[in-house]
Amino acid sequence: MSISAAQVKELREMTGAGMMDCKAALTETGGDIEAAVDWLRAKGLSKAAKKAGRVAAEGLVGVAVSGTSAAVVEVNSETDFVARNDAFQQLVKNVAAVAVANGGDRDKTAAAGYPGKSHSVESEVKELVATIGENMNFRRSKALSVSDGVVAPYIHSAIVDGLGKIGVLVALESTGSKDELLKLGRQVAMHVAATNPLALSAEEVDPVVVERERAVYLEQAKESGKPAQVIEKMVEGRIRKFFEESTLLKQAFVVNPDLTVEAAIKAAEATVGAPIKATAFVRFALGEGIEKEETDFAAEVAAAAGAKG
Structure with missing residues (x-):
C-alpha cells in the first residue's frame, strides 16, 4: 500500500x-x-x-586526518559524563573520519553511511540516544585540505587521542619536509586554541566587525577634543592594533612572543627546506554559541518541597 x-x-x-x-x-x-x-x-x-528538546551542550570535539585533508567535528550530549563513554567516543571518531571523506559538509556527513553499519551517521546517533538515554546531536563539521603540505590537527584538553574540548586544524602549503611542517603546524594550532583569532589575516576579517570597531574607536577619539586629522590617525592606529591582536598571522606567537606567527612561519622555512604559506585554520570549542538553560537549583528544591507539602 x-x-x-x-x-x-x-x-x-x-x-x-x-x-x-x-x-x-x-x-x-x-x-x-x-x-x-x-x-x-x-x-x-x-x-x-x-x-530532542533537552539542551545538549556537552560532548566532544573530534579531529581526523586522511592524507592532505583533515576534518573537525562537534557531537553534543547533555552531560560531560557521556563524553567519557567508550561508545560515544567511538561515535565521534567515526563521524570525524566520515567528515573527512565528505569534505567537512555537515549534511552530507550526516546522510553518509556509518562505518560497519547499513545505516547513516544520523541514524547511528539516534540509536546511541536510545541506548545511552541522553539527547545527542551531530552539530557541525568542517574540513581543510592542501594540494601539497599538511593539515595539522590539535586537540586541547584531550580525553583520548583525537577527542577533547577544543579542536583546531591549520593548513600549511609547502613542498618541504612534511615532518617538520607538521611540527610547525601543531605549534600554530596550539596558538590558535589559546588565542582564538578572528581570521587568518586582516583581509579575511568580516568588514561589519571592522566597521563596528572603527565606530567605537572614533567615538573614543572624539572625546579627546583633538583636531579631525589627528582623530583620524588615532583611529587608524587603533585599527592596526586591532588587526595585530585579532588576526592569526599578526599575533605574537605564543611559542616565541618575540615573533609574530607570520614571522615564525617565515623563520621555519630554513628547517622545512621550502617556502611555507598558511592558507586556513578552523577552531571548534565545545558548546560555543549554544544557549544553555539556566536553572536555579535552590528554587527547584524549594518548589519540590512545596509540592510535597
Missing part, C-alpha cells in the same frame, strides 16, 4: 521521529498509526525524539 505524506506528517508530529523513520514505520505496519507509534518506540526512535 502507498503511504501518504499526510500520514507521515501526522506520525512525525506525534513522535518527533525523522521523516524516513516514520515512513518506514508506516510501511511496516500497513499504515496503522498506533501500531507505527509502537514500532518506533520499540526501535528506540520515538524515545530519541522525546529527548
Whole structure:
C-alpha cells in the first residue's frame, strides 16, 4: 500500500521521529498509526525524539586526518559524563573520519553511511540516544585540505587521542619536509586554541566587525577634543592594533612572543627546506554559541518541597 505524506506528517508530529523513520514505520505496519507509534518506540526512535528538546551542550570535539585533508567535528550530549563513554567516543571518531571523506559538509556527513553499519551517521546517533538515554546531536563539521603540505590537527584538553574540548586544524602549503611542517603546524594550532583569532589575516576579517570597531574607536577619539586629522590617525592606529591582536598571522606567537606567527612561519622555512604559506585554520570549542538553560537549583528544591507539602 502507498503511504501518504499526510500520514507521515501526522506520525512525525506525534513522535518527533525523522521523516524516513516514520515512513518506514508506516510501511511496516500497513499504515496503522498506533501500531507505527509502537514500532518506533520499540526501535528506540520515538524515545530519541522525546529527548530532542533537552539542551545538549556537552560532548566532544573530534579531529581526523586522511592524507592532505583533515576534518573537525562537534557531537553534543547533555552531560560531560557521556563524553567519557567508550561508545560515544567511538561515535565521534567515526563521524570525524566520515567528515573527512565528505569534505567537512555537515549534511552530507550526516546522510553518509556509518562505518560497519547499513545505516547513516544520523541514524547511528539516534540509536546511541536510545541506548545511552541522553539527547545527542551531530552539530557541525568542517574540513581543510592542501594540494601539497599538511593539515595539522590539535586537540586541547584531550580525553583520548583525537577527542577533547577544543579542536583546531591549520593548513600549511609547502613542498618541504612534511615532518617538520607538521611540527610547525601543531605549534600554530596550539596558538590558535589559546588565542582564538578572528581570521587568518586582516583581509579575511568580516568588514561589519571592522566597521563596528572603527565606530567605537572614533567615538573614543572624539572625546579627546583633538583636531579631525589627528582623530583620524588615532583611529587608524587603533585599527592596526586591532588587526595585530585579532588576526592569526599578526599575533605574537605564543611559542616565541618575540615573533609574530607570520614571522615564525617565515623563520621555519630554513628547517622545512621550502617556502611555507598558511592558507586556513578552523577552531571548534565545545558548546560555543549554544544557549544553555539556566536553572536555579535552590528554587527547584524549594518548589519540590512545596509540592510535597
